[in-house]
Amino acid sequence: MGFERVASVTELPDGGRLSIEVDETPALLIRLGEFFYAIEDLCTHDGQPLTDGPLVGQEIKCPRHGARFDLSTGKAMCMPATRGVRTFAVEIRDSEIFVSDEPAKAPAKAAVTDQPVTGETTNETSAPAAAPEETAAQTALAEAAAQDEYLTALREVIDPELMVNIVDLGLIYGVTALDGGQVEVEMTLTSPACPAGPQIVHQARMALERLESVETATIKLTMSPPWTPDRMTDEARDHLGIF
Ligand code: FES
Numbered sequence: 001m002g003f004e005r006v007a008s009v010t011e012l013p014d015g016g017r018l019s020i021e022v023d024e025t026p027a028l029l030i031r032l033g034e035f036f037y038a039i040e041d042l043c044t045h046d047g048q049p050l051t052d053g054p055l056v057g058q059e060i061k062c063p064r065h066g067a068r069f070d071l072s073t074g075k076a077m078c079m080p081a082t083r084g085v086r087t088f089a090v091e092i093r094d095s096e097i098f099v100s101d102e103p104a105k106a107p108a109k110a111a112v113t114d115q116p117v118t119g120e121t122t123n124e125t126s127a128p129a130a131a132p133e134e135t136a137a138q139t140a141l142a143e144a145a146a147q148d149e150y151l152t153a154l155r156e157v158i159d160p161e162l163m164v165n166i167v168d169l170g171l172i173y174g175v176t177a178l179d180g181g182q183v184e185v186e187m188t189l190t191s192p193a194c195p196a197g198p199q200i201v202h203q204a205r206m207a208l209e210r211l212e213s214v215e216t217a218t219i220k221l222t223m224s225p226p227w228t229p230d231r232m233t234d235e236a237r238d239h240l241g242i243f
Helices: 130-156 197-209 234-240
Strands: 002-006 017-022 025-032 035-040 057-061 068-070 090-091 096-101 172-175 181-187 216-219
Touching: 002 017, 002 025, 025 096, 025 172, 035 090, 057 130, 130 181, 181 197, 197 216
Parallel strands: 181 216
Antiparallel strands: 002 096, 017 025, 025 035, 057 068, 090 096, 172 181
């Protein structure tokens, strides 16, 4: 398909999003300042729609297990997702937003005159976001930093059979920070009968509880969805010689 009109620039405020379809694929149109992005609305980890995922800088976070995707490239920025989402090219024509099923090469930028309300043409960008939005963005950034800290700690735990850390193996399905320094991890094993399972679970708990910010870590094992090799990162594949 070529470019098709999906909305007007004025329908989408800064930080806003719109569910659209691009060639029968559910997609999200997102505005950050003057830039517009369109990505596939489906987390590649386990199929969760990204519709309600918080924005973290130029990334969107999956509301289910916390994988993040770059809005510009679609690239998966952290576990548990290892594959990126599709991006779609966006064009702004006369204050109207058009989207095509071709991959995005760059975000579309709205002309300054498309900003709602002002009435005068100016070369300056719109006013800074309101305080509540800034607070939400700061919270999202703090959450992302905490996730990175947890995953860095969990990377210290090595599966003794494959000699690859459990994060890059794709065994971690989600890490949730609760009140009072409690952290809950949902993870799996490469097979239900994995003999190293108890050792891996114990080491994962210890790795997290060594962090200053963590009081207690609880590990919940699940076999649903079951682990499959495509959950591994490229680094893990390289290590195991899988191409
Ligand atoms: S479904 Fe999105 S991170 Fe698991």
